[in-house]
Amino acid sequence: MFEFIKEFFIEYNDMFPVIMLxxxxxxxxxLIASILGMVSGVATALNEFKLKRTLMRVTNTLMSLPPVLIGLLVYMLLSRKGPLGSLGLLFSPTAMIISQSLLVFPIIFGLTVSNISESAKEIQLTCMSLGASKNDTLKAIISECRMQLLSIVTAGFGRAISEVGAVMMVGGNIKAKTRVMTTYIALETGKGNFNEAVFIGIVLLFISFFINTVLYRLQRRE
Known part of the structure; x- marks a missing residue:
């Protein structure tokens, strides 16, 4: 069994750069989507304004937006004729990060607002009564709601690592440059190389299992 695994790793050593990328x-x-989404999400949860319901409806729509539409938007922005074409970012890992960040941001933002609105307002009132500053209030909210926020980040990461349409469009699935696990699976399945596709699929499942195990243990500690 171990010899088989060793031989498999030696024969298909090109998979490791794919996994790492x-x-x-x-x-x-x-990380980018979480920072932006949580900061704006907490601010939205704490404040009431005229267009808040409209903003949340738009956010809910973007949460279920087909990834290929995001890929098309980023492609048009980064293509030679696009407004950002001079940067030369198309078919690069940076373009893939941009598209995935745009996909994950609505999820982080929407779930943050919906999950912590009530508790965040209660914490804010408590902090205000104690004379805490805005920064201290924000830190208290993040600390008290850390498990909800961690679950939200996990959901965002799951969306990012499972994405294939957008990253294939803006990354090009170039070997040793922009090929990731999902695009690798799609390519090898199309070629009929099911051993490689199944192996990468198992790696994806293992990563998901590992992240959820860590989250479960953190929740048990609480």
Whole structure:
């Protein structure tokens, strides 16, 4: 069994760059979307304004937006004739990070607003009564709602690492440059190389299982 695994790794050593790039792109895009989405989400949850319901409806729509539409938008922006074409970012990991960040941001923002609105307002009132500053209030909200926020980040990461349509459009699925796990699976399945596709699929399942296990243990500690 171990000899088989060793021989498999030696024969298909080109899979490791694919796995590492997939993790790099997904983690970076999730981090960017989480920072922007949580900050704006907490601010939206704490404040009432005229267009808040409209904003949330738009956000809910974007949460279910087909990834290929985001890919098309980013492609048009980064193509040679696009407004950002001079940057030369198309068919690069940066373009993939941009598209995944745009996909994950509505999820982080929408879930943050819906999940912490009530508790965030209660924490804000408590902090105001104690004379806490805005920064201290924000820190208190993040601290008290950290498990909900962690679950939201996990959902965002799941969306990022499982994405295939948008990253294929803006990344081009170029070997040793922009090929990630999902595009690798699509390519190898189309070629009939099911062993490689299944292996990468197992890796994806393992990563998902590992993240959910860590989250479960953190929740048990609470």
């Amino acid at each position: 997939s993790l790099k792109v997904s983690l970076t895009s999730t």
